[in-house]
Amino acid sequence: MNNAYDEIPKYLKQKESNVSKAHKKSKHKHQYAECLIRYKCKWHEKDEISTCLRSYCVICGKIHDRMKNSIVKDYKIKVVTLHGTVYQFISDDDLYEKYHDRLPVFFVDIWNDNYVNLNDENTN
Template sequence: MRQQETVNEIPKYHKSTGSDISKSKAKSKHKHQYEECLTQYKFDFNGKTSIHTILSSYCTICGKIGDTLKNGECNKELNIIREQRQKDKLYYVHIPDEEVYERLHNRLPVFFVKDICNKYVDLKQNDTSERE
């Protein structure tokens, strides 16, 4: 009896998700070569605008933004500073954006991104970003 009920039920509509073949267009035609950089973006909160600076990486060929390089020289330096400040504290010690910028802007390229969700930086852009 139970088997007949399931046969007569109307199946749920499942939207087609497309094939995996169409996604191949989005793949890059090169192997990304990432280097460390500073990425800056504007952040609005409670009517106040500030500029945030993060250590990240970018592809030197196409400008794709990547994660922080774990073995990057500047990332290691910031981790050492963070560990020195952490010591016996029970909470996470954050290095302020201004300090990150001051320590690293002479050694790394600085890119200003209008929207943090952008996946690419403008490779023609130099260290002439809008720093307040």
């Protein structure tokens, strides 16, 4: 019988995490602020600029989900229909027009960027 499989190792070797490949490891507690994220997308073979409501860390620029206590109260509207309740979101254009002067705006590659460039705030 082979005892190589029965041996208990004295320690486990450290491995690189395959779950998180973040370039910037956080050595701080993230402090999120609300912002508008603008990005290019292709819709019906036409390039368009979309806008979404998100939050970002004011220290490192990490992009996060929407904030629960948002200043944007009309982002999601409850609509009651004959078939039940549905939620309708404000259009990208209305979101940008109403809030671009009240929130920081960042232009990112939404599919590849996990961080905003803090030096490029309000670049359209």
